[in-house]
Amino acid sequence: MRSSVARKVDVLPSYAFIHYLIMRNLPSGHFGTLERGSIVALVVASKKLSKFDPKTFLSTMDGGRKIEAFHKKQTIFAQGDSADAVFYIQKGRVKLTVVSKIGKEATIGILDEGDFFGEGCLTGQTLRLCSATATTDCSVMKIDKKSMMEVLHRETSFSEMFVAYLLARNIRYEEDLVDQLFNSSEKRLARILLLLAHFGKDGKQEIVIPKMSQESLAEMIGTTRSRVSFFMNRFRGMGFVEYGGGGLHVHSSLLSVVLHD
Secondary structure (H helix, E strand, C coil), rough: CCCHHHHHHHHHHHHHHHHHHHHCCCCCCCCCCCHHHHHHHHHHHHHHHHCHHHHHHHHCCCCEEEEEEEEECCCEEECCEEECCCCCCCCEEEEEEEECCCCCCEEEEEECCCCCCCCCHHHHHEECCCEEEECCCEEEEEEEHHHHHHHHHHHHHHHHHHHHHHHHHHHHHHHHHHHHCCCCHHHHHHHHHHHHHHCCCCHHCCCCEEEECCCHEEEEEEECCCHHHHHHHHHCCCCCCCCCCEEEEEEEHHHHHHHHH
């Protein structure tokens, strides 16, 4: 017997399914894990994404969009701002953060070129639940809510691509919950570094991650800065990572920490 989710997908129109996925993602989590099952699911979703070029398509939309440039550390939108548009990263990296009522800040995501954010407005969200800040110089396309909804209804290829994107991200968030509940902070840190390095994407085995504070890494994995410092020194001593070239080199050997039981 099929699950209730599978039955729900059968009867939902494409846009309603997008709404369902977005609601599943609110509030959003940190990052996902790199378990074998997750990798397979993400690869399937990424293959679907590769059939459609959103950057080219969005660049040809008639109205309802504009390109904005943001410098490093510049705020794109703040928690509590009006939610009236979806954003697409053309170039650069963006950090999503939330602040609690007592002023404690947590990093909930690091987004790269090709990622969407701010899609909560499509579900009727009127205020931003998080803040978005450029961590590098960025070029971001801002698509107003009305135009985004129209193109999702009208353009099947774009709608399918957007669904695949949300599915892949939802998988990461669900796996992240398991990661937080059952895995050590050392393993969570290793996974975060591999995800930031896009390990395995397009055949990449290692990459340089732009400089990121240990405080931000600690927020993402739910531990203290001192623990992150301890593990980073251990990783460097074992040759899993190394500093230089304006960032952090993450080697494929770090995967051994993730796969070790």
